[in-house]
Amino acid sequence: MVDGRLYAAKRLSKFKASEIRELLKLTEGKDIISFAGGLPDPSIFDKEDLAEIARNVILEKGDKALQYSPTLGVTSFRQELLKFTASHGVKVKDTDDVIVTTGSQEALYIIGRVFVDPGDIVIVEEPTYLAALNVFRQYDANLIGIPIDNEGMRIDILENVLEDLNKKGLKPKLLYSVPTAQNPSGVTMSNDRRKRLLELAHEYDFLIVEDDPYSFFLFEEESFDYLKTLDPNGRVMYVCTLSKIMAPGLRIGWVVADKSIISLLELAKQAIDLHTATLPQYIAEEALRQGVVAKTISRAKVLYAKKRDAMLKALEEEMSDIATWIRPIGGFFTMVFLNDKDIDTYDLMYEAIEEGVAYVPGKSFYVNPERGKHSMRLNFSYPTIEQIWIGIARLSKVVRKHLAVKQVERT
């Protein structure tokens, strides 16, 4: 043992392993149906086209595609990303700029690094994206969770919270939202709430992170505008990723925001990894230009809609007497809430793995874990439809067994 290593102990407490990852380790090598991850179905990857693109990019542009590149990202790729963002319906302003990040995870990390000092107030939806919570916690943010319903974040509650903070002379620095096809719940914020949120951001002077990995997969007609589009004064940082619509293995995310914000992110990124890998940027640029990404999105949308339907039907048949769930209008996930609120799904996890099924316990998505303990997040993008049916049946069995044991203990 090296004594010097103990120095790290103080900081170590900040570096908690993600529960998803720890959970996945338990399932390794076992025959388990996993609803735990957030992986795209690999059948959506356009391998033929991407193989040709990769080959040509290296042969024809290898001198640049294999070389160092700017911290902001490859210039021609950034232009392509701005075009793509705009064509997706996000209004890009003259004052906006874009930075390429190593997945949207790095975007969140850098935003935390630049904007969040210890004790700063960061507002999030509750439940919200696990990895965003972990980033803000690493920066010792003071997290406040605002509940969601079928129209997204409860802006009326947010308003009360802001007023209360204001009375104490406090204000939030950031508000983090996944407004469209939210992770983990699959709901989308209504336009009225979006507009009011931006008014509040202006009134109480905070910045908004609009994390948008899932708006490409809306299974039903939805009418809404992106926060970035509604934003009159450069308060919104729009974060997107190619992980769900092209391939996670390229690790490409990006942020569109006011130039002044992008410069701050650039300086922070420089010390972290100098720049995002060049070759994947060149490949992605060509894939966007040739319409490969658009094709992947169409194909994936049809596939994921079918899988969502299968999961909803399976839940209906197997669990309607013991649980409720959110009907996701898009994205990769649904949240299931057990009727028996005393059950902690974290404790149930080990039995579930025994039974051959995995999920992420709801606690992980809450600022206050108590509020989410009887819930679980289920992913439907990765398992096959057959696996969805079998997996939900297994899950139902696990919960029923647990309920029966509880019943016996009580009597």
Add this chain to the structure above:
Amino acid sequence: MVDGRLYAAKRLSKFKASEIRELLKLTEGKDIISFAGGLPDPSIFDKEDLAEIARNVILEKGDKALQYSPTLGVTSFRQELLKFTASHGVKVKDTDDVIVTTGSQEALYIIGRVFVDPGDIVIVEEPTYLAALNVFRQYDANLIGIPIDNEGMRIDILENVLEDLNKKGLKPKLLYSVPTAQNPSGVTMSNDRRKRLLELAHEYDFLIVEDDPYSFFLFEEESFDYLKTLDPNGRVMYVCTLSKIMAPGLRIGWVVADKSIISLLELAKQAIDLHTATLPQYIAEEALRQGVVAKTISRAKVLYAKKRDAMLKALEEEMSDIATWIRPIGGFFTMVFLNDKDIDTYDLMYEAIEEGVAYVPGKSFYVNPERGKHSMRLNFSYPTIEQIWIGIARLSKVVRKHLAVKQVERT
């Protein structure tokens, strides 16, 4: 303007733009011979082989190569990296493990994040690698620079510094070294000093970062052991990169260290970018297996040796009466010291760019910038031999002009 953005001001002071990068911006679009960067000559990239490998990897292993992958790195690639590291002469212990990073820049950043708290003492060579200095400064380290000579870090001076610190009840947390073909000076630490350094690390209980991007390019017979090899008790983190020996555009670095250290780095990396891009890892794994990297190294070594010789000859012919320089035994750089110690090469930079030549002012490589102000780092790996000759002639002209003006001002 958004008031909220001003919040960032406090943190901003930490995010100083790298002077190399700012300098490079000045040279954009101009006809300038640049000795400023640290880029490999793109002619060493094995485009044909890499194009085929990329194509095959996507076609045959696309389901995995385009998907998310573990934070530690793709398992089969990590095995290949350990094998490669061992075959390069670095002794890998049973207790050692490896983590793949997004370039060695991210390795340094993560090491800083895990080990360096504000005020912690970090010891570096002086001059040393600019980007390492910047990382440790961002973590508010208390930096101490130890001078180097032709045998590397002056271990006798280090010993005095450690004794002094010890008397004050202080000890360093980390020592950062590029012991082989050092950046920026090109010198290599002698084996006696390496052994003594490890004894001191044990005696005074600190960890060592052995940053090793350049040991593949030793132009002369050198007999030495890696610090990692000499290390009896797991104090050394060995950091390496494929940027100089394969392609920087893949952004692949790695750290070999005791398992207990690697786990800490893994937890920190998870929040930063989840994992390094998967596709480049699969490409690099094949390139290592098929011997593409080995071929690239042999080709590059011959090329860079010629370029170094050209630079040394050009310096001899053009500047021997106004400067001295280190004769690099390997790597990408030499350091030039002007005889007139009052000249600040930072001020000279703008005149140099006017004249069509760029370099990095020596100050940037020193803990105490004053000590390096009359020096400059020159890169010889990227410019052509013709450009080296023309560039050094231009540099000579700039210095002479400056000396002449000073002369006139004095009289």
